[in-house]
Amino acid sequence: xxxxxxxxxxxxxxxxxxxxxxxxxxxxxxxxxxxxxxxxxxxxxxxxxxxxxxxxxxxxxxxxxxxxxxxxxxxxxxxxxxxxxxxxxx
Ligand SMILES: [Cu+2]
Numbered sequence: 006x007x008x009x010x011x012x013x014x015x016x017x018x019x020x021x022x023x024x025x026x027x028x029x030x031x032x033x034x035x036x037x038x039x040x041x042x043x044x045x046x047x048x049x050x051x052x053x054x055x056x057x058x059x060x061x062x063x064x065x066x067x068x069x070x071x072x073x074x075x076x077x078x079x080x081x082x083x084x085x086x087x088x089x090x091x092x093x094x095x
Contacts, residue, residue, distance in 0.1 A: 015062035016089065017054070020078045027057035031080040035061045040073050049074075069095030 016035075020028040030053070038045040046067070052060045066072055072093055077086040 014064040014066055015060055016064060016074060017058050017060050018076060019058050020080070020085075022083075028078070028080050029053070029057045031059075031078045033059050033061075033076060033078050035074055035076045037064050037066070037072060037074045039068065039070055041071055042068075066093045069093050 018033075020031045020033070022028050033051040035049040035051055036045060037049055046065045047063070049061050049064060052062075054060055061074065061076070064074070070093060072091055074089040075086065076089070078084060
């Protein structure tokens with residue numbers, strides 16, 4: 006469970022193609038916000054890992070409540086985006 010002020014939280018994500026294969030070498034951008042409160046966090050850095058996943062950090066969820074991480078991935082001429090929605094317990 007996440008608690009407010011967990012400064013070193015991270016998310017590890019995979020990017021899959023239509024066939025379910027991991028996409029390596031993609032360019033990911035990530036923004037963490039509290040959509041209902043109109044604020045975000047400091048910049049989220051994306052680091053590719055050797056196993057084909059990507060690590061998003063730092064994710065500084067400094068308040069309890071509803072958070073959203075919006076992720077956009079670009080690989081060649083393909084791009085896609087998704088949101089991870091979750092609550093930080095108070
Ligand atoms: Cu807030």
